[in-house]
Amino acid sequence: MWKKFGRTIVALAVILVLLVGVGGYGAWYNLVREVPTYYESAEDHFKYGSIGTENAEGVPYWVWLVLPRLFPEYLPGSGGYTSLGLTWEEGQETPIGISKKTIGFPRQGITCALCHHATVRDNPKDKPTTFVAAPANKFDAQSYLRFLFACANDPRFTSDYILEEIEAYNHAFSWFEKQLYRYVIIPQTKKTILELQQSYAWMDSQPNWGPGRIDPFNPGKFRFLNQPLDDTIGVSDMMPLWNERQHEGFAYHWDGLVTSLIEAVRIGAISDGATKKSVDIAGLDRVNQFIKELPPPKYPYAIESELAKQGGQIFANQCASCHAFGGERTGTVIPVEEVGADRHRIDMWTQAAADALNEFAEGYDWDFDTLRKTDGYVSVALDGLWLRAPYLHNGSVPSLQDLLEKPENRTQVFYRGYDVYDPQKVGFVSEGPDAERVGFKYDTSVTANGNQGHLYGTNLPTQDKQALIEYLKTL
Numbered sequence: 001m002w003k004k005f006g007r008t009i010v011a012l013a014v015i016l017v018l019l020v021g022v023g024g025y026g027a028w029y030n031l032v033r034e035v036p037t038y039y040e041s042a043e044d045h046f047k048y049g050s051i052g053t054e055n056a057e058g059v060p061y062w063v064w065l066v067l068p069r070l071f072p073e074y075l076p077g078s079g080g081y082t083s084l085g086l087t088w089e090e091g092q093e094t095p096i097g098i099s100k101k102t103i104g105f106p107r108q109g110i111t112c113a114l115c116h117h118a119t120v121r122d123n124p125k126d127k128p129t130t131f132v133a134a135p136a137n138k139f140d141a142q143s144y145l146r147f148l149f150a151c152a153n154d155p156r157f158t159s160d161y162i163l164e165e166i167e168a169y170n171h172a173f174s175w176f177e178k179q180l181y182r183y184v185i186i187p188q189t190k191k192t193i194l195e196l197q198q199s200y201a202w203m204d205s206q207p208n209w210g211p212g213r214i215d216p217f218n219p220g221k222f223r224f225l226n227q228p229l230d231d232t233i234g235v236s237d238m239m240p241l242w243n244e245r246q247h248e249g250f251a252y253h254w255d256g257l258v259t260s261l262i263e264a265v266r267i268g269a270i271s272d273g274a275t276k277k278s279v280d281i282a283g284l285d286r287v288n289q290f291i292k293e294l295p296p297p298k299y300p301y302a303i304e305s306e307l308a309k310q311g312g313q314i315f316a317n318q319c320a321s322c323h324a325f326g327g328e329r330t331g332t333v334i335p336v337e338e339v340g341a342d343r344h345r346i347d348m349w350t351q352a353a354a355d356a357l358n359e360f361a362e363g364y365d366w367d368f369d370t371l372r373k374t375d376g377y378v379s380v381a382l383d384g385l386w387l388r389a390p391y392l393h394n395g396s397v398p399s400l401q402d403l404l405e406k407p408e409n410r411t412q413v414f415y416r417g418y419d420v421y422d423p424q425k426v427g428f429v430s431e432g433p434d435a436e437r438v439g440f441k442y443d444t445s446v447t448a449n450g451n452q453g454h455l456y457g458t459n460l461p462t463q464d465k466q467a468l469i470e471y472l473k474t475l
């Protein structure tokens with residue numbers, strides 16, 4: 001997010017330090033000193049550990065913490081950040097997917113888990129169960145960005161207003177720290193968020209993403225790959241990250257734009273705001289190791305094993321060549337004409353952008369080399385499929401039952417972002433008053449939201465479809 005943040009802040013700090021007559025040590029200590037973070041457990045590291053995004057893009061932690069209390073009117077509901085679909089585990093300083101690291105002062109950053117974890121409930125009254133590495137089903141990245149933008153544009157976003165709230169939170173600053181926040185950190189935060197808003201202005205003329213979806217590559221294309229602005233719409237559904245060892249040799253991302261897992265992992269961090277200098281390569285190696293070994297989550301409801309067995313036969317005949325591990329075409333790019341899905345996501349990525357990303361880290365020992373332009377979608381492995389709804393690259397099909405219908409009979413309008421599960425249709429509850437209250441209205445007639453294509457299995461007799469769905473639950 002904030003490339004110039006570090007530099008400007010140091011320059012301003014030097015001036016401040018001269019003004020207040022305190023030595024350079026104070027400035028170093030309070031602005032650039034890095035305190036490493038370490039989580040013993042690989043899962044906690046995945047959820048909360050730094051991947052190097054705090055440096056350039058991190059909002060000062062204390063400011064970040066009080067924004068929902070100061071500007072609740074810019075949030076979609078009560079509950080602070082959780083109203084944007086973040087999951088806040090009891091006793092943690094930050095929600096899942098948000099890191100806290102001191103670089104001079106405590107800053108927040110984002111981690112892979114922000115978009116790669118989901119929650120599930122059986123009933124609206126239940127406490128949600130969290131599944132790490134699942135495609136996020138509730139997190140609304142666009143509304144999160146717009147919340148930050150709205151705060152920074154509010155005339156009340158001033159040092160006085162924010163400091164008062166931080167202190168009301170029982171955080172005591174030293175005199176020196178307080179001057180830094182008042183004269184340097186808070187004004188600079190405002191400026192940087194406003195600059196960030198400018199760099200995302202293109203988003204406002206495009207359809208809304210809704211929870212569980214982002215436009216993954218247009219931000220990077222325009223911001224650090226220096227590609228000219230265009231009107232492509234790349235919005236896509238989050239993907240799961242488990243069981244990656246078994247995916248070795250596959251193409252990654254919906255369109256298969258990269259063929260190396262470790263490169264895909266590092267691209268995740270760079271897209272999230274880590275810079276070439278700040279990216280935490282060792283931290284990402286841990287993430288890489290974790291997602292390689294993490295098993296896909298088992299379907300938590302009853303499965304009729306006889307029916308599933310019959311379904312396994314149908315799968316072997318109709319689906320396995322593209323989706324089973326070891327299938328002839330599994331993990332490869334299937335031409336878009338053949339699969340027939342909405343093509344907007346593919347058209348967002350260009351050869352020039354692929355070349356620019358291959359060049360991006362030239363000279364670093366973790367350089368990118370395998371970026372490319374394709375013209376289709378990857379026939380993804382279907383492990384942990386039950387937890388990946390809504391389905392297809394743009395998340396346009398709410399359930400497996402829907403996916404086995406012809407496009408004209410699939411649900412045209414539904415609600416995303418509600419985490420109560422529907423074991424009948426196999427997907428999240430996406431219709432009815434509760435889903436409507438919590439969810440985002442997904443309309444398949446909106447540009448890039450099309451639910452066409454992927455006709456496989458749609459001609460099967462009803463009984464066979466039921467058997468196939470039963471089998472798909474076992475994956």
Ligand code: HEC
Binds near residue numbers: 214
């Ligand atoms: C802001 C949300 C977001 C964050 C944060 C994020 N990702 Fe992703 N990730 C996505 C989306 C969306 C996709 C699918 C994008 C596409 O191809 O259209 C994806 C796809 C991937 C894939 C491809 C998976 C496959 O099977 O093809 C990998 C690997 C990945 N992410 C790793 C990471 C790692 C590692 C991190 C942290 C360093 C990370 N991501 C952080 C949103 C995110």
Ligand code: HEC
Binds near residue numbers: 468
């Ligand atoms: C010719 C190859 C091919 C065959 C055969 C095929 N698929 Fe697919 N499948 C794909 C491709 C490509 C995608 C990604 C399309 C997209 O995301 O728009 C996909 C996506 C899916 C998804 C969505 C995965 C997710 O995470 O959202 C499911 C579920 C699926 N297929 C099930 C099936 C079933 C069940 C069958 C058999 C009845 C089948 N497929 C047959 C190529 C195939």
